Amino acid sequence: MNLLDICEGKHKGNPQSQAAFQSVRHSERHAQILELLRVRPMTSKEIARALGVQLNTISGRFSELRKAFRVVPTGITREGAMELKIGVDSMPEG
Numbered sequence: 001m002n003l004l005d006i007c008e009g010k011h012k013g014n015p016q017s018q019a020a021f022q023s024v025r026h027s028e029r030h031a032q033i034l035e036l037l038r039v040r041p042m043t044s045k046e047i048a049r050a051l052g053v054q055l056n057t058i059s060g061r062f063s064e065l066r067k068a069f070r071v072v073p074t075g076i077t078r079e080g081a082m083e084l085k086i087g088v089d090s091m092p093e094g
Contacts, residue, residue: 029061034070034086041074043081 029051036047044062048055062084065071069087076083 027061029058030065030070033058033061033065037071037084037086041076041083041085043078043083045079045081047084 032051033047036050045055048058071084072087074083074085
């Protein structure tokens with residue numbers, strides 16, 4: 001799955017920014033978020049707590065995963081945050 005650089009408009013194609021995006025697009029953080037969501041749907045706030053980080057530290061990862069349809073909203077809101085679940089593209093095969 002090819003994730004889109006949601007900051008592309010801001011960095012205007014800066015080669016260093018493009019390289020940085022490429023190096024982290026399949027980051028460990030994406031894997032951690034997806035692993036948590038494989039257990040059960042969670043809100044971004046719940047995931048941040050489970051990972052022991054501030055929400056603003058990982059909010060960009062949610063945007064990337066949502067844009068790539070790897071996570072999708074369930075339609076349920078808790079604590080003022082939308083619950084997310086694994087998207088079809090992130091389901092294990094088998």
